[in-house]
Each structure stands twice: as structure tokens, then as C-alpha cells.
Amino acid sequence: MSYCLNPHCLQPENPDDVKFCITCGTKLLLKERYRAIQPIGQGGFGRTFLAVDEDKPSKPPCVIKQFYPQAQGTNTVQKAIELFNQEAVQLDELGEHPQIPSLLAYCTQDDRQYLVQEFINGQNLAHELLNKGTFNENQIKELLHDLLSVLQFCHSKQVIHRDIKPENIIRRNSDNKLVIVDFGAAKSTAGQALNRTGTSIGSPEYVAPEQMRGRAIFASDIYSLGVTCINLLTGRSPFESYDTHHAAWVWRQFLKTLVSNELGVVIDKMVQTIPSSRYQTTEEVLKDLQSLNPQTPVVIPPTIINQPVKQNIPTSQNPGQSDQINKELQAVKTQFTGGKQQPQNPKSPTSNSNVTNNNNDVIDQELEEMRAKFSES
Template identity: 65%
Template structure:
């Protein structure tokens, strides 16, 4: 089966059809990629599972289509800029074995696309939903695995800005954790005045205070990774793990017998 990429259509077509039987659009993207199914959709894009016809093994890949839902010329222009920057980040960082590799970036019919490596596996959120809370040893393994990936990202002056359980996939083949979705990532200038405020971006419940004010830094990613661990240990929304009145984290009150040593805490 082939999925039509026309946002107004999205009809599923039988294999070997060259054009959508409903809208007539061409199905083979840039004469190379067959979209097979929709993987997900966010505010600025839709992702498809696809097949690469140019490679002998016809491997799976991911097509990400820029599809702004936001209103306003300025907002859409900023989103388009971020989408183009995501391609640049992936090209820069995708040589790391735990970051998806960028295969292509192009425009067709005035729509932007990027094609990247498909990571087969479950997100940490899916693991949490199906298997329950993580224990201390699992959290230690997670940190050891991911901190080296973040060190690589930060060594290229890039901050991810959207670290959360949904953006970390345990790859089925080798059980390694893969950091995905660099759509919010940013390259830090070598020198930047402290007064400069950037775009506020990321998932609010995992966001460091300085990032929520548009002043994200490398440490903001570490904060988000820490909050991710708290969520995995408790299966609770991070907002519920922070006491606003006392201005302190109270996650230990929500462990329900899940032991966490003072050292790791």
C-alpha cells in the first residue's frame, strides 16, 4: 500500500499505483520514496513511514513533511526556519550511532520535506505505559547511555531543547537509546550576550526555568533529562512532582516504594 502525501487527501492506494486514485497526485516522492503510513503529527509537521526504492534492500525510512497548523505569517515563517534548521542539525549530528541520520532535505510542490533514518523500537514513554515504572538500576543505565549522546550534541554547540520520554527510543536491534526529534534544537553562538532572549520552545513540563524564558543553555537539556527520569520513576506528570508553594521537588513522596538511593537522587 502507498500513502498519498497530499495533506488534503492522504488516501491509501494499492501497491504499484504511480498516482493517487483519489486526488491524482504523484505517489513516489522525488522518484525515490514510497510513503506507507502516518507515524505521527505535530503542530508543524506530519511524519510518515516510508520505503527507499533506491537501495537494494528497500529499507524503511521516515519522511517528515512540514505542515504548519499555526496561524500568522510570522509564526509560519519561524516554523519553516526551524524545520530547515532541523535538517542542518541532523546533517551535523547524525553521524553519531544514537542519533538518526539525515538522508535528504528538499522541497516538492512548495512543501518542505526531510528524510531520515527509521529507528525501530519503543519510546521510553511506551515502555513506561506497558511495563510500569523504572527502577534505580534502569535509570542508571539510561543516564550512562544518554549522557554520552548529550555530550556529543553539546560538543557541537547544539542544544536539543525537547528531551522527554517520547523523544527517546530504545532501538530494537541493540537496545541502545536513540535521541530523536531535533525539530526544536538550536545551535548556540560561540559568544552570546546574556541579555539576548531566544524563542521559547519545548515541552512545558520538562522545560528548565531558563528555557521557559527563552534563555536555554546546555544545562537545560540536563534538567530535562533529570525530569524525564523523575517521570519514569513515578509515572506521574512532572508538574505534580513539584511543590509550587514550597518551590521544591517532592518526587520522593510519589515513589510508592520504588527505592532510589540518596546518591542517585
């Protein structure tokens, strides 16, 4: 099917083998190669279509964004034009990153502006949250590692995205990577003072306080990413996870799964209301994330340095208790040695067997110390 790009066409659906709309006569191919198939979104400033590139044999999918402002007022429309043009410029530079859609074309046709960009086949995180439920700690850590590097790239190009939220993050089906989309609100800081007042843009639930006042900074994207994590962990609107009476986040009260205090501290610092109390760069967040230790099983505590080993080990007054202690300690030893017993008189000892025997000696020594402590108690 071909879909007519004329917003006033009464019957925009057409066969896929025609070049002009049967109803209104509008040219169906954009730049003689991109054919819209169906509309996939519409906002206050334009429409979005799923399309195909007919200039290539495989006819790969792509996305056509049409500038079609619905808002009234000269200033509003002018600002929308600036943002649309700006998105094309941003994508042209940022699209070289594998987790940002590439810009394929930017043109004007029939007095309307268009940009064509790479199609990301996948589901955004808002839909993923709805279909699969809330995220756990490991998923949030993976998300942060994945997206902070993308934001790091954007910020290195002096670009603030200004609209980070679950709807603008797509998990690509081909490699499971997260892709940041919709740079329509992105702002270039090149040649501008960061504290210069501009236009308040973004989704209110995820926007940093300073951005609401038109003073977006790089840390504003970090704030929005932190709020995104809170939404994915709780499954609730960020507004519901913030106590306005005490000016504090209370997201921990609504967690569906346990989150370590260490990760909680990182998220809390990402969403600090005062910009100076927040992470200033993505590098700072990544550094703290890398310092988080993964959860590990309980192991036998190492021998205390310089503590002499007791030679005379007192026995328990209760033989049954002593037998139970011996059984439990032997079970622990078996877990560490894999249940393998070394031969008493090996015919051809190797360096590996020597290492194993040494390890067993250390374990035996630590078990004897633990047996002594239990027997004394």
C-alpha cells in the same frame, strides 16, 4: 500500500505499485525513491509518515517529515519554517552519532518541504513506562550513562536539543540502545551568546525555567533529562512531583521502588531551578555517576590496623551460646572459602595453594577476633 502526501487528498490510500495518486494525481514517490506507507504522527507544523526507500533492494524503512503548518500568523509560520530547516541542518551534522537518526534527504516537492531520516525501530520511553511500569535505580543509571554521552556529543557541536522527554527517547530493538529523536526544537549556539533571549520551545513539564524565558543553555538539556528520570521513577507527571508552594521537588514521596540517596542527590542537582546551582556540563554529571558505588553484600570487617591480636580469648559463660557463635562463624568462613577444605599434608604444594592457605589464615584470625568480641559481650 502507498499513501498520498497531498494533505488535501480525500482518498490518500493507494496500491503499492503505482507512482501517482489515483484520487488526486499527486506524485507518490518523494525524490523518485521514498514511498510513504502510512501516517504515524501529526503536529502543529507538519506530518510524519512511515516510508520505504525503493532505491535499495531491501527497501529499508525510513521516516518522511512533511512541513505543513496549521498555525496562523506570518511570524508563527516563519518561525516554523526556520525550525524545520534548522532540524535538517542539525540532523545532517549530528546524524553521524549512532544514537541520533541519520538524515537521508532534504528537499522540496509540490511546493512543500520534506526531510527524510533514518527509521528507529523501537518503543519510546513513554510507551515503555506505560507498558512495563516505573524504572528502578539500575535502569535510571543505565539511562543516564547512555544519554549523557549523546548530549555530550550534541553540546560539543554547539547544539541544545531543547525537547528532551520520554516521548523523544526510543529504545532501539536491535541493540537496546537509547536513541534521541526529534531535533525540531534543537538550537545551535554557534556564533550566538547563550544568554540571548529567543523563543520559548519545548514541552512545559520538562522545560527548564530559563528555557521558558527563551534563554536555553546547555544545562537546560540536563534539567530536562533529570525531570525525565523523575517521571520514569514515579510514573507521574512532573508537575505532580513539584511543590509550587515551597518551590521544591518532592518526587521521593511518589517512588515505586527504593532509590539510593546518592543517586537522588545527583538527580536533585540536575533539576535545580537556578541554573548556576545545576550541573553545567554532562561531564560533571557523568563524573558524579561514576563515583557511585554499586550495592555490595555485607562482608567481614577488615582487621583494625595496628590492633594487637588477643592471645587469651575468654570463653563465654554460656556453653550453648558459645557453640552457636562457633557455628555461625564457621558458616561465614564457609561462604568465603566456598566450603573447600585444604588437604592437611599436600604432596605437591603449589603457589595457588599457598595463597589459599594465607587467605584462610587471615580469615581464621579475623574470626577469632570476632569470636572474642562476641564471647565478651
